[in-house]
Amino acid sequence: MVDELTVINMFLEVLGQPRKLFSYIGDDVAWTRKAVKRDKFVIKVDMLVGKTDVPRGMSLRQAARKSVVACVSDFACKGVKPWGALVSLGLPRGFNEEHVLEIVNGFKDARNEFGIEIVGGDTNEASDLIIDCIMFGWGKNVIRRDGADTDEYVLVTGDFGLPPLGLDILSGKKKIKSPRLVEKALEAVLYPRPRLNFGLVVGNRKLVTASIDSSDGLALSLYEIAWHSRVDILLYELPINENLKNYSELSEEEKREYALYGGEEYEIVFTCKPKDAQKIMKVGEETGTPVKVIGRTVEGSGKVYFKGEVVERKGWIHFK
Amino acid sequence: MVDELTVINMFLEVLGQPRKLFSYIGDDVAWTRKAVKRDKFVIKVDMLVGKTDVPRGMSLRQAARKSVVACVSDFACKGVKPWGALVSLGLPRGFNEEHVLEIVNGFKDARNEFGIEIVGGDTNEASDLIIDCIMFGWGKNVIRRDGADTDEYVLVTGDFGLPPLGLDILSGKKKIKSPRLVEKALEAVLYPRPRLNFGLVVGNRKLVTASIDSSDGLALSLYEIAWHSRVDILLYELPINENLKNYSELSEEEKREYALYGGEEYEIVFTCKPKDAQKIMKVGEETGTPVKVIGRTVEGSGKVYFKGEVVERKGWIHFK
Secondary structure, eight states, X not given: OOOHHHHHHHHHHHHOSOTTBSSOBTBSSEEEOOOOTTOEEEEEEEEEEHHHHSOTTOOHHHHHHHHHHHHHHHHHHHTOOEEEEEEEEEEOTTOOHHHHHHHHHHHXXXXXXXXXXXXXXXXXXXXXXXXXXXXXXXXXXXOOSSOOOTTOEEEEESOBSHHHHHHHHHHTSOOOOOHHHHHHHHHHHHSOOOOHHHHHHXXXXXXXXXXXXXXXXXXXXXXXXXXXXXXXXXXXXXXBOHHHHTOTTSOHHHHHHHHHHOOOOOOEEEEEOGGGHHHHHHHHHHTTOOEEEEEEEEESSSOEEETTEEOOOOOOOTTO | OOOHHHHHHHHHHHHOSOTTBSSOBTBSSEEEOOOOTTOEEEEEEEEEEHHHHSOTTOOHHHHHHHHHHHHHHHHHHHTOOEEEEEEEEEEOTTOOHHHHHHXXXXXXXXXXXXXXXXXXXXXXXXXXXXXXXXXEEXXXXXXXXXXXXXXXXXXXXXXXXXXXXHHHHHTTSOOOOOHHHHHHHHHHHHSOOOOHHHHHHHHHTTOOSEEEEOTTOHHHHHHHHHHHHTEEEEESOOOBOHHHHTOTTSOHHHHHHHHHHOOOOOOEEEEEOGGGHHHHHHHHHHTTOOEEEEEEEXXXXXXXXXXXXXXXXOXXXXXX
16 A cells, blocks of 8 residues: 555656745645735635546546546636646555556646646545545636526537446446447547636636536536526527437437436536627637537526426436 | 535535635635735645544544644644635435534534635545545745754644544553543544644744644654754653653553654644744743743754654554
């Protein structure tokens, strides 16, 4: 079993000392310069648990990266640039240095990909693998989830349904014949790509009125915006992934379930004033982010409709 | 089993919405005003795992409070006022609402005791109880652990040995006949009291040259200061708790082991220039904190001596 000092040393070996820190890794706390004056301080934590969040077929390196992605996705939808992260680990007794090194390299991947510093953490023995990622940063404008008004557009980045299908393929719950669809679904679930650049630009230009990430599923995300903003949402169409949509061996019902209630997508679900829609599309082009209008807001009390029917308020809720 | 929304609602019911926050609990991230301009941002995480960190006889409420205490203790020894905390929970499947409410009340205890805001968190199902406490704040001066020079005093707050004895009593590893000693030892381990006020005042007045908390044991704490500051430490005496010292049924060797290598004390181990020792004693009186000089620093390369012998470099290292 690897002890705590060894883990810290492996972090230092792979990542080095953070560059923009006043403190050094190994002191009791991490400290850093503050950013410009009027910025708000933003912080977030997301815990990944081996048993429930790391499907068979996902490497430890991918799992560690994913724990960071979950936080980055939330910063992206709030339009805030993440500055740094702490990682708090619970390691099962059987873990050796090779396992830990895989995890550290997953953090290195994420650090390089999203330009964040890893500034500290904690290591413990636990019954299950626990990767708790804490992310912080500073932002002038933080996009809320309660800012939507009536007669606004409802939009999403990317499309939906692939990652939950990928999960079902990994668990053996679903057999898919098309190698192309299998490949796409597995990549979507093993290597999720949050929409950080898009989120930062639309946040910076104040083009978005309300926003949320969709890791708990499209339906729940829409309900959160509708409920907190006190509007209803009418959907024109479901943003089902094209590969999934065209695959004939799944029923329409199944495709709809994956797209609405699957989760793990890390896409942004958001609203904007109609006059800003064109500008948002342009940001999508500039940042290589597919963006689609999928509905509009109307007066109401927090419901979501598709083709005249109420969309079920369910999704990926832990423990259910 | 309790679901995530229920847990969030219990937090809101017991704690209310944080008062000094721009955001509200339930959004993707928490955000807050920043403090004054030249302050450094300080952040820390500490994970408590049921199996290893919650002894039999410790309530869930005490365990939740303890997870916060561990962070407060680190802020105290750095001289930085904690502003807020996030709590990331891993809950075993058998947990019901009563269990969660106990945990939430432990956070409430800590919030009121230390004047911090609980600004967010995460909830997950896990095999073991996991309470990951993330603490942050802002400070002008952060006391490092590498700031000691030669010919300085080495000091501690409080005394040592009781909490590890308490742990051994709880686990049945040690039988103690004195009810008074049992009571003292149990209180020390179940309800630890970090030295926040003392740490903030000596930090603010720049009276301390190097500092560390002692949750991994006195010996390791001394070694950390000595090693990072590149000095040796000569101990005059061991700050063994009086009740423990006077108890005749434990050997001198056992008392020494408890005081040097036990840990879980959350006392501050620190150094100061001789000219500041009187001022520090006065701060101790003002804040009701026992303070004692236990040794001095000399030229060296990171070793710790007591009565001419090298103190063993061991303590509470996870996984060892």
